Amino acid sequence: MTLLSVNNLGKAYRTYGSEWQRIASWFYLPVTPKEEHWVLRHISFSIRAGEAIGIVGQNGAGKSTLLKMITGTLQPTEGCVQLNGRIAAILELGMGFNPELTGRQNAYHAAGLMGFNAEQVGQVMGEIEAFAEIGEYFDEPVRTYSSGMQMRVAFSVATAFRPEILIVDEAMSVGDAYFQHKSFDRIREFQKQGTTLLIVSHDRGAIQTLCNRAILLERGTVIKDGNPEEVMDFYNAIIAEKENAKVEVRQLEDGSVQTCSGTGEASVESVGLYNAEGAPIEFVSVGEPVSLRIVVRISSDIPELVIGYMIKDRLGQPVFGTNTHHLGCKLETLRAGETLEYRFGFSANLGVGSYSVAVALHTADSHISCNYEWRDLALVFNVVNVSKEAFVGLAWIPPTVECRR
Template sequence: MSTLTVSHLGKAYKRYPSKWARIREWLTRRPTHTQTWVLRDIHFTVQPGEAVGIVGVNGAGKSTLLKLITGTTQPTQGAVTRSGRIAALLELGMGFHPDFTGRQNAYMAGQLLGLAQGEIAACMPAIEAFAEIGDYIDRPVRTYSSGMQVRLAFSVATAVRPDVLIVDEALSVGDAYFQHKSFNRIRAFREQGTTLLIVSHDRGAIQSLCDRAILLERGFVIRDGPPEEVMDFYNALIAERENATVTVNRLADGRAQTHSGTGEARLEAITLLDEAGAPVDCVNVGQPVRLKVDIRLHADLPELVFGYMIKDRLGQPVFGTNTHHLGQPIERLRAGERVTLELSFPANIGLGSYSVSTALHVSDNHVAGNFEWRDLALMFNVINIDQAAFVGVSWIPPTVVCRR
């Protein structure tokens, strides 16, 4: 089993004002460069068998961190302590030589991963079968599409179960079929005890695969915790690039509620109602319900969009929409005005606990003009009183016709 420890890790790159400045520094031994820090004081521990997601906007330092962990880049300060065999899929093609065949590249990549020639030969049939690139295995890699390179690279990296598997965004290039196939293999490795580090912008992948998530921002770790909590904060941070007003409140049940926005409009109340108009926090599968929302304006607005997202207990999206997509414009609003919305729908979802996130914004999403984003604005439960037994997060009962 492998424990991975990152201790006060930092990486800086030298910047020279001109090409001659580098030579002058070398001759005089006097610094002529400035340092640009990509990562600063990163420290965390990943326990054996734990799965950790690393998220952040482009340029936050995610890929650099993975390169430092794998040893392909050396740190400016700090250290990484690791043990066991590490398999990493950091960049498209894993350094494949374009003029060599896929088979030849597979042998070279396997040796870089620490496999002996005999081990690679024994694994080749399985590598070919998993990659599913057919006769291209014996053709030059320069003839491959990006998706084919990903297929072969992933197949080689996971031919033998590693102690630590590190996956960057490379899998996002592959087709949907291969993504599902790859994530199934990753899940199988996890069940067998492989430690996982994964960089992805896919909320679903992070929340379904990972035990915890780490959020990087401008080279620092600003959040380390449960995937749902970190991803909520990350989404709020994206919406607040120009005016960072993200706050996190701890609810009575221990969950973290992320709240952000510039405040021109605020949610005053949100209630789930039954058919008679009575508030409910527990509904039957398929029961008609209404989501009542009270909004107060704190500034004159030419346009307002209300959006909501129903999530399951793991924070996975179940359904979401907004008044823009529903063709219900809310326009010409005045400061001090109140707006009440009622959204009616059947609770065609499975048994379990659910939460509702809300957003007040302009245009079609909260990234543009985020007035308010609120996670865990409302929580409710779904039970099955009178429907046939079923599994899953959606209730879509079929009509069965049997012919003999």
């Protein structure tokens, strides 16, 4: 069942030569605007019941504008939105709150706008107050609240009743870590019960943990829609893209999608994982000492080279990453035609599962500075437990135990 359908949605802000022309445009009379700026255009997608969708993109891509049109707080210039279910939305911080009213009064007001009567809201008001955890401030004017306290009340009200669709904007990034964890636990609980999630976030971990699909907006249009890891890799490449840089997407033999970007002055020729005897391996035992070998070719003279790698779990979330800048091993004044081999030795203190390695060639401490090449899924390997005690999780951290009576 399709809960949300967005069809050719667009939003333009227009300037008219006179106030009469603006008024005429309200009645759809043929008036040519003096200026026209499209924030979003030709946006189309649908969401089925139970899906979790992440909306990502750089600042100004149109993410918040899209959510406002979906929730009905902003009217589209063209296209339409079709909804089949009750929406709960947390958009701009404090949106819809009256600063002179108390948190309790605003809770009644906001829930009323969501379609609930005073009796229904009264039945859950105790739960709203308890979940927000702001104590006596719940009965104080909202103007006395910190941004984190506003977020607590807004989230508590929006999720007091389980919605068919929950929409969360970047306001979730406000506040303390404790409440963020608590909020995401409630979101996961709703997902298990069948709630559809639409979330905007710059947090790669949140998108890949909560979502089974991601949509990337760039300059007001959808440029990628698919697996969260693939979309976030492509998004990362766009962020790093500079003048004359390229972004390339490749289909690998196993069906996965690899994203490469960079200006090309230096490139990765090969990446391999080797055991203590120097033999290439694909399966690694928990705790086994290994060597990650990366061969780099220099195609143009460059003043500096830093190489970094990131180990990711099967969901694409970072497990460990470092680079030669932080390790005190960067090279300077490299010439075209040189070939370098880097060997990173470490013990695979990882949990059982599949992992990938991303590699970056750049200057300074980050690939954002000058990206020669960024390559996701440069290597995939598997960790198996051959000789260690049984454990769960992403890291092998064997403890000592002592028991006293």
